[in-house]
Amino acid sequence: MKKRFYLKSIYTKFALIFLGIWWFLNSLTFWIVMGIMRNSAFTELAIDRMEFFAEFQRIRFATGLTFQISAVTGTIIILLAVRRIVKPIQLISEASKEVAKGNFNTQVNIKRNDEIGRLAADFNLMAKELRSIDTIHKDFVSNVSHEFKTPITSIKGFAKLIQEGQLSEEQLKEYSDTIVNESERLSLLSSNLLRLSELDGKSIREQGTKFALDEQLRKSILILEGDWTKKNIDFDIDLERITYWGDEHLLQQVWLNLIQNAIKFSHQNGVIRVSLQRQDGGIRVDIADQGKGISAADKEHIFDRFYKADKSRSREGNGLGLAIVKRIIELSGGRVSVESELDEGSIFTVELPCRL
Numbered sequence: 001m002k003k004r005f006y007l008k009s010i011y012t013k014f015a016l017i018f019l020g021i022w023w024f025l026n027s028l029t030f031w032i033v034m035g036i037m038r039n040s041a042f043t044e045l046a047i048d049r050m051e052f053f054a055e056f057q058r059i060r061f062a063t064g065l066t067f068q069i070s071a072v073t074g075t076i077i078i079l080l081a082v083r084r085i086v087k088p089i090q091l092i093s094e095a096s097k098e099v100a101k102g103n104f105n106t107q108v109n110i111k112r113n114d115e116i117g118r119l120a121a122d123f124n125l126m127a128k129e130l131r132s133i134d135t136i137h138k139d140f141v142s143n144v145s146h147e148f149k150t151p152i153t154s155i156k157g158f159a160k161l162i163q164e165g166q167l168s169e170e171q172l173k174e175y176s177d178t179i180v181n182e183s184e185r186l187s188l189l190s191s192n193l194l195r196l197s198e199l200d201g202k203s204i205r206e207q208g209t210k211f212a213l214d215e216q217l218r219k220s221i222l223i224l225e226g227d228w229t230k231k232n233i234d235f236d237i238d239l240e241r242i243t244y245w246g247d248e249h250l251l252q253q254v255w256l257n258l259i260q261n262a263i264k265f266s267h268q269n270g271v272i273r274v275s276l277q278r279q280d281g282g283i284r285v286d287i288a289d290q291g292k293g294i295s296a297a298d299k300e301h302i303f304d305r306f307y308k309a310d311k312s313r314s315r316e317g318n319g320l321g322l323a324i325v326k327r328i329i330e331l332s333g334g335r336v337s338v339e340s341e342l343d344e345g346s347i348f349t350v351e352l353p354c355r356l
Contacts, residue, residue, distance in 0.1 A: 104131035151182035214239035220255035265291035288347040294340035
């Protein structure tokens with residue numbers, strides 16, 4: 001097995017190729033010199049043949065010695081050069097085995113300006129991305145476990161209290177309401193996880209329909225009327241008439257999530273501004289509130305899955321709404337961003353390509 005592996009190694013192949021070429025060229029040179037000297041020996045009739053033969057022997061010896069020294073030196077140089085080529089490949093191979101074992105902190109320290117250097121840089125980038133994905137995956141599993149465990153524990157606890165049958169009518173109603181609310185929370189979490197899973201498996205959608213984007217925004221506001229009337233919120237609406245081609249159902253989910261968030265974090269008697277306009281060859285939608293705002297630290301993670309900027313309202317929502325928004329907008333070929341200051345409100349901006 002060792003012999004077969006050695007014969008298949010790139011180091012052996014490089015060495016044999018270079019040595020073969022080297023010996024061939026040296027042998028060819030040697031025999032050409034010998035041929036020239038042999039032919040020229042008989043053209044010089046004036047030179048004594050014995051003296052010429054002795055000189056010929058000395059020259060042949062010197063040439064052969066030079067050839068041997070050159071061959072040995074060349075062999076050493078070739079072996080060192082091939083080793084220099086193969087060694088970084090071996091390092092990358094060993095590092096690949098570590099990554100395969102799940103060690104994503106592996107990096108190869110190879111700084112060269114050739115193809116092997118670029119290969120090493122690409123390997124380090126791959127390991128970094130895999131480490132990032134692994135961290136996200138672990139956080140995702142941890143968050144999912146936590147989000148499911150909390151309502152399930154609550155439902156189980158209150159169900160046991162009801163089962164014992166020693167509750168007043170008021171307590172029974174309170175605990176029953178809690179079980180219903182927690183069940184709805186679990187249902188919403190499951191639905192959002194399923195939606196995210198479906199969106200992650202999609203590519204940019206080619207199929208779509210033409211619809212009035214301004215009318216869709218108005219419809220989304222009306223759907224949430226029950227929420228904003230409770231807080232006596234007014235809407236400042238400035239919508240340009242735009243016909244858009246895309247996935248109508250998915251985009252409505254975007255507006256519902258963003259407007260619902262604006263309502264949730266607005267103060268009582270606040271104002272929410274919704275604008276739609278063409279801009280720079282595309283379409284821009286702004287949804288702005290005058291509510292609590294978002295800190296600079298939270299803005300960096302606001303679109304991450306399960307991230308909740310307002311920890312005091314951790315039981316409201318599950319931190320997936322904005323992640324869904326971002327994914328849908330990405331599938332639509334656009335981008336979503338946020339500008340916010342604490343206690344001054346937030347502006348969520350959606351930019352979409354113009355598809356009319």
